[in-house]
Amino acid sequence: MEHALTTPLTDEAVAELRAGDQVRITGTMLTARDAAHKRLADLLDKGELLPVDLRGQIIYYAGPSPAKPGKPVGSIGPTTSGRMDAYTPRLLDIGLKGMVGKGYRSQAVKEAMVRNRAVYFAAVGGAAALLAQRITAARVVAYEDLGPEAIREIDVVDFPVIVVNDIHGGDIYEEGRRRYERKVGA
Amino acid sequence: MREIEVSTIRDAVARLAVDSCCNLGADVLTFFEEAVEREESETGKGVFRQLLENASIARNEQMPLCQDTGLAVVFMEVGQEVHLVGGDLEAAVDEGVRRGYTGGYLRKSVVADPFGERKNSGDNTPAVLHTRIVPGTCVKIVLAPKGGGAENMSALAMLKPAQGRAGVLDFVVDTVAKAGPNACPPMVVGVGVGGTFEKVAYLAKKALLRDVGSVNPVPRLAELEDELEARCNDLGIGPQGLGAASPSWTSSWRSSRPTSRRCRWR
Numbered sequence: 001m002e003h004a005l006t007t008p009l010t011d012e013a014v015a016e017l018r019a020g021d022q023v024r025i026t027g028t029m030l031t032a033r034d035a036a037h038k039r040l041a042d043l044l045d046k047g048e049l050l051p052v053d054l055r056g057q058i059i060y061y062a063g064p065s066p067a068k069p070g071k072p073v074g075s076i077g078p079t080t081s082g083r084m085d086a087y088t089p090r091l092l093d094i095g096l097k098g099m100v101g102k103g104y105r106s107q108a109v110k111e112a113m114v115r116n117r118a119v120y121f122a123a124v125g126g127a128a129a130l131l132a133q134r135i136t137a138a139r140v141v142a143y144e145d146l147g148p149e150a151i152r153e154i155d156v157v158d159f160p161v162i163v164v165n166d167i168h169g170g171d172i173y174e175e176g177r178r179r180y181e182r183k184v185g186a
Numbered sequence: 187m188r189e190i191e192v193s194t195i196r197d198a199v200a201r202l203a204v205d206s207c208c209n210l211g212a213d214v215l216t217f218f219e220e221a222v223e224r225e226e227s228e229t230g231k232g233v234f235r236q237l238l239e240n241a242s243i244a245r246n247e248q249m250p251l252c253q254d255t256g257l258a259v260v261f262m263e264v265g266q267e268v269h270l271v272g273g274d275l276e277a278a279v280d281e282g283v284r285r286g287y288t289g290g291y292l293r294k295s296v297v298a299d300p301f302g303e304r305k306n307s308g309d310n311t312p313a314v315l316h317t318r319i320v321p322g323t324c325v326k327i328v329l330a331p332k333g334g335g336a337e338n339m340s341a342l343a344m345l346k347p348a349q350g351r352a353g354v355l356d357f358v359v360d361t362v363a364k365a366g367p368n369a370c371p372p373m374v375v376g377v378g379v380g381g382t383f384e385k386v387a388y389l390a391k392k393a394l395l396r397d398v399g400s401v402n403p404v405p406r407l408a409e410l411e412d413e414l415e416a417r418c419n420d421l422g423i424g425p426q427g428l429g430a431a432s433p434s435w436t437s438s439w440r441s442s443r444p445t446s447r448r449c450r451w452r
Binding site: 020022035062063064065066067068074075076077079080082102103104122124125126127128129130132133147148160162164173176177178179180181182 | 226227229232233236237239240243244247249250251252253254255291292293294304306334335338366367368369370371420421422423424425426427
């Protein structure tokens with residue numbers, strides 16, 4: 001099934017999504033990777049305010065290459081989401097609604113997603129130049145010193161992703177593989 | 187004795203860095219085109235179509251195919267009749283990486299002091315340089331940028347002779363199964379067998395430089411590669427782990443994404 005989603009994400013929109021669905025996202029997303037996640041977690045540890053409001057937001061796990069003059073952003077494909085697993089449940093618990101990356105999530109992240117009605121999408125790894133074309137503007141909103149790993153707010157139009165984990169417990173990595181796996185001798 | 191200026195090597199490395207990150211090799215392009223036709227899953231077809239469009243945008247805009255432009259891994263063969271003049275070879279290679287990654291708008295992904303500040307070196311240096319002294323009067327350079335998401339799927343095993351061929355096959359298939367959806371398509375697997383701890387890793391990395399679609403000239407090994415390819419595809423992982431019947435995997439012992447680029451002087 002195909003969906004066009006606009007941000008911020010609502011409970012109603014997220015409930016419609018099923019693992020394996022193709023989705024095009026229009027609106028704004030935040031980019032953040034390992035280093036930025038660590039800083040956010042440190043702030044939460046200290047009980048301090050975060051530099052960004054995560055409620056209803058989607059975090060895209062990406063550290064872009066430098067933008068050429070006149071372009072909002074350089075190439076920007078997904079990084080491996082497992083890098084963020086240690087920090088993710090806490091962000092989901094304070095209202096983060098979606099994540100875009102690639103690869104497996106931990107059991108703790110999957111449970112936090114179901115608990116908070118949040119969804120995990122995959123973008124195609126290695127399609128970084130194509131994905132850059134779906135971004136119309138980018139602004140650093142925190143941690144500029146982290147360079148490519150700074151938190152950026154990006155405006156996206158028809159950004160193509162696939163639902164990996166939905167709020168109903170569906171997981172395309174498990175379902176897709178089961179469907180196409182061939183046992184030896186079969 | 188033939189003299190070659192290290193500045194020539196520096197300029198070649200800078201050019202190769204940009205070329206390898208922005209221009210996908212013909213062997214991988216052909217693989218994607220065939221994969222769109224061959225793939226059974228619609229999702230899988232869609233992934234390969236995106237990768238073809240991505241390659242075209244990257245080439246036209248001269249922007250990197252992948253935001254992770256990796257560590258610059260340089261394989262250099264230096265003829266023993268060559269005298270390198272005009273400076274320090276390793277410094278020239280690093281300067282080439284510095285110029286290529288900075289001028290080409292490539293991402294710098296190297297940090298110093300991993301147990302301290304983890305400060306980005308700012309210019310993607312140092313490069314990883316493998317040199318070999320070979321007969322002749324040529325210098326041959328292959329630059330193979332290696333991204334973290336691909337590199338951290340690597341694995342090494344010390345097998346017992348009793349485990350034999352089956353032990354090797356099982357280890358490779360198990361490593362691919364574990365990588366699953368984390369590795370980006372196409373999943374290209376380099377395998378090294380034999381030697382020591384460091385030698386076998388070098389062999390596996392070098393195996394990635396083979397063209398995608400090439401067949402091993404040793405029949406016994408070609409057969410082994412076919413078997414590995416079939417078993418890995420039977421895992422059903424598919425491109426980006428989204429489930430597919432046909433290869434995200436291409437065939438064993440070969441080239442990685444981004445593609446490598448070669449340069450040679452006679």
